[in-house]
Amino acid sequence: MTDAAQGKSPDNPWPVRSVAMMVKDWIDRLGTVWVEGQIAQLNVRPNSSTAYITLRDPAADMSLQITCPRDLVHNAPVKLAEGTQVIMHGRPSFFVGRGSFSLRVNQIRAVGIGELLARIDRLRKLLDAEGLFDPRLKRPIPFLPNTIGLITGRASAAERDVVSVAEARWPAVRFAVRNTTVQGPTAVAQIVAALRQLDDDAAVDVIVLARGGGSVEDLLPFSDETLCREIAKCSTPVVSAIGHEPDNPLCDLVADVRAATPTDAAKRVVPDAEAEQALVTELRHRSARALRNWVHREQHTLSQLRSRPVLAQPLAALAARSAEVERARATARRDITRLIDAETKGVEHLSARLATLGPAATLARGYAVVQVASGTMPVLRSTADAPAGTRLRIRVADGAVTTVSEGSDSAGSDSEGSNEAH
Template identity: 45%
Template sequence: MAAEPRQRLASSPEQPQPLRVVVNLTKEYLDRLNAVWVEGQLIEIKRRSGTVMQFLTLRDTLAEVSVSISTTQAVLDAAGPITEGTVVAAWVKPTLWLKSGSLVFECRELRPSGEGRLLAMVEQRKRMLQAEGLFDAARKRRLPFLPRRVGLVTGAQSAAERDVVENIARRWPAALVEVRHSLVQGPAAVEQLIGAIRSLDAHPEVDVIIVARGGGSLEDLLPFSDEALARAVFACRTPVVSAIGHETDTPILDLVADLRASTPTDAAKRVVPDATVEAQLVGRAIGQARRAILARVDAESRRLAELRSRPVLRDPAAVLDGHTERLQHARERLGRAVDARLREEQLGLTHAIERVRSLSPRATLQRGYVILTDADGRTVDRVAATSRGAAVRARLADGHLDLTVTAAAPEASTAASHAPQAPVPPPLSPGSAKALPATTTEEQ
């Protein structure tokens, strides 16, 4: 809506208008303008932490025209992930700051425009799927080393199909390619891509699936960032390789697939090995194994020769000679020790026997002593233990004598307190035939 015309201010060098009047009138005029949607490219984003107001610089997409835009943090957050260089549509209203006289456009709403809008949409979808775990590296499966059959989803008669098939045939001729044609751009592409992937995933001989396209614009590649396609690939039991061939942006399929290849040709190289290279590797491995075996055999041969050259193996019995000699010496020492011990024990036994014999009654009898016993067999060791006329037995070393006591004469030292002392006879000498003086002995 156009502003109403106002009367021109009169001014001259002699009567100038105050600055505040001109600024206020300008502000009043700008305040009457409506907010308008404008398109431009963000060339600068000045984010200030801790403040509500943020400042942007917006430039026309064709002309060298740029303006300063003020907005709030809430408006920036609502616009989604935008960066410098993004083309946006901004709902702005011009205003004038009185203190500085700066013309600023207040942005009340901000939306990505064109490719920026598409990128923001794709980025938002990426964040959602990432939060659900569809991009986790832990769930990605390893590709088989030698796939029997390779599934290929691509456009009919496309360069991507030709590159994949030719490279697989050249690198590993034994691998078979199971092709499913599908649209790779446009509204119907997502449904056909999902059907082709599910068909190959259900094939019992397909070991890996390649989804290939030879690049394209952002709009052409939108089917490969579709949420339904991403979930279909995530649900596959067969490993999936994404070969979109677009390096500028990353479609969601690249993130959810088990492996991302930069081009269809790169996908073929990653899926099957090169037969020539593998043959060379096998040849080198065989050569290394042969050299290792020969080296091991040589080493063991030298070790065996060293063992055989040792004296113990040249003459195994030689090692026993020293042991035999030591055993003989040990036996001799043992014999001498046994003999010495036997002599020592025999001598000790002889001494013990002699001591026992010297202490035995028989030895005493052999020295000329006798042992008297009464008729009851009790030992007569005192004169008072018998009486005149009693029968006693005298035991000698070689036998015994039966005697009759004709007289008893105790010694004065023992009989002094009991009876008158008799004359003390001279003591008997050992071996005397007469045991008692003034008596007669009778043999019975």
């Protein structure tokens, strides 16, 4: 059985010491490395020359165990404490006695404020390019939220400010408070977990992320990429109230509303009951005044309309027209009467003339009309029409007589006398 086959089957296992030594030899070949992170835990024992540090990645739930000489911690360029951002240089090391892995550090450097700000600025440009700061993505805050989710430090001034100011403005306000660490290596993970929990709660209408002021290092978790992206994914509106007015972490730009302070956040999220009541009272007065003014305007308009002659004396126009009609009727009646009188006189005159010129008047004066008494009884116009023996009808003023013609009387001296005799 060769060494190559050893450890490949339960019949030929490696002893613990051999495996530990092989792991150590492999890790020792990795060489040195520079690593950056936040100090999550620092343990410097008084009776030990070695310091033990837990270095945490602020953007992920991962950490490394660091060992270094005690003097390296005391002589570090900055005071090392939990939450300090550092860069370390060391070699991976495997301790065969305990089977543990650590990074043996020989240099510690602090991440300067300038470098931190430069990194935040690079991340800001990246998130801006992805559209996470787009104002069109900002969600409106409800006028009166049912429940306010509050993420803040335990028993912090920020929590007292938000709760006290909100309750003073609207006594019936309700909070769902999630206390987390707000600085240090564990802050991001806890805040993200609380944010997800509140976002999943259907009763929560708005989430407030509140923290008091602090240094750039203290506010680093609120410029973390993981937290910014989690805020952007929330379906519930998020209000960022981190630090004071000059502080401007990246979560302020991603959040739907940026409040200058926690107190300002409470004022933005909860309406002021007294101010709203005063506004309602003012609106009622304004509406009543507007209604009265409208009524007065309409009354004035009606008064103007009623004062016009057509409405003030509606029968005056009819009376005037009636008088005109009566005058026209009288004129027409007078003209008709005059015309009738004139026509009556004309008829009487014509009647008189007709009576004078008519056959009856002529007969009355002694004339007679002689007709041949046969057929159509034509009027006798010539003696030749009445030879002897012709029956004649002679019409006089009071009647007619019948006679027989004896023929023409040629001895007559004049025709007029002859006609008169007939």
